[in-house]
Amino acid sequence: MLDILIIGGGPIGIACGLAAKKAGLSYLIVEKGCLVNSLYNYPSTMTFFSTSEKLEIGGIPFVTISNKPVRAEALEYYRRVATSNHMPIKLFEEVTGIIKEDDGYTITTTKATYQAKNVIVSTGFYDIPVNLGIPGEDLPKVKHYYKDPNYYAMQKVVVVGSSNSAIDVALETYRKGAEVTLVIRDNEVSSRVKYWIRPDIINRIKEGSITAYFNSNLQAIREHEVDIETPHGTITIPNDFVMAMTGYKPNFAFLKKMGIILSEDKFAPQYNPETMESNVPGMYLAGVVVGGMDTHLWFIENSRIHADMIIDDIVAKRVNG
Structure with a gap:
């Protein structure tokens, strides 16, 4: 059984994987599209608002020609981070069901079934337009x-x-x-x-x-x-x-299916801001998905910290039994 299954192979999902690896935890990242799927679907001409150092994950330098990277540079950076760290990632594999068990979760995808003690949901918001x-x-x-x-x-x-x-x-x-x-x-x-x-x-x-x-x-x-x-x-x-260009929203139906409680106004998921654990024990939220319809609140640069917060909590629970 895995220590962690991470749903979403975007920058924050990868950051969670790096933090898990550093802590010595077993993990798997499952992504329904290509690696950093949301970034891939950005306009080909896009320039990031953030500077390259604010887009770095796992303490790995993001070197760019100018201080604001373009889409192609970001795609290259996150791919190199994933491959150079030999991260276990399953691409083009969508999670279709999650069942809570006594000792963790059984996660079903379009290709396989996995068991994990904890689940991290880092699915972003770019897949469903408003x-x-x-x-x-x-x-x-x-x-x-x-x-x-x-x-x-x-x-x-x-x-x-x-x-x-x-x-x-x-x-x-x-x-x-x-x-x-x-x-x-x-x-x-x-x-x-x-x-x-x-x-x-x-x-x-x-x-x-x-x-x-x-x-x-x-x-x-x-x-x-x-x-x-x-x-x-x-x-x-x-x-x-x-x-x-009316914006996008997280997959609220998927969150509800997993038992996560959403607020009535902004559909913000319920979670502990100190640990990022949702109302479902052992199920954590990372990245922009935590903002609900307020998709402008969280970005790569200010949600990178979620990875360490989550892994620290998982490790603490393991130590404390």
């Missing part, structure tokens, strides 16, 4: 994920949202020749947008290069046009693609 809930959202032209701006050259693109991802999409597609319209429900571009990006989008809106509708909502989507609800009434504009 839907708009409007007619036409299921059309193929509506995208919740974004890879490369060149795909949208010479197209009429509506971008919904004002977060970092939305603003990056708007600026990058505009610079590849797209006709960009921003639909923002607030009265200004979000203050959380990267400080070196925010002036750029504000100036592009002021000069008319990018059209922006503030205090507005996308109302309906059709094959070749969309309706936008604005303070001055509903308008209809021609459209080829809708980029719904």
Whole structure:
């Protein structure tokens, strides 16, 4: 029986594995996609807000050309961390069930069954988009994920949202020749947008290069046009693609299935902030999943500490019997 089974092969899941290895505990990481699956699905042009040293895990240096790494550098770093430490990782293997036993857990996946004394859930939040809930959202032209701006050259693109991802999409597609319209429900571009990006989008809106509708909502989507609800009434504009950059959320159904209690407002899971143990004994939470719908609270840089907190608690319980 394993000491720990870690669900999620992202940066924090890997950090938990490194901490377990350092403590001499047996562990296995199970990931339903590729290694650091969420980072892989980030835009190919993405630059991190954090500096490289704040993205380091396990005390292993993250050396980059500039102080803010790009996606390719992060993918390389976390892969090298995993392979150089010979970490036991099962990729493209999804956890389908967890049963509490007297001495631990039986974990069933799409490929195998494992037994572990403890479980760490580090599943992130990038797999499930927050839907708009409007007619036409299921059309193929509506995208919740974004890879490369060149795909949208010479197209009429509506971008919904004002977060970092939305603003990056708007600026990058505009610079590849797209006709960009921003639909923002607030009265200004979000203050959380990267400080070196925010002036750029504000100036592009002021000069008319990018059209922006503030205090507005996308109302309906059709094959070749969309309706936008604005303070001055509903308008209809021609459209080829809708980029719904409306955020993402953890897999709450999965957490509930495991017996983890969620708050009624933000669906935040119940856990001990000193140990990261959930209301289910021996089941721990690590990384952004602990924030529920408040996905902006936790990042790699401030949730790296969860790994040591969890392993310290597991070791302490073992010593104290």
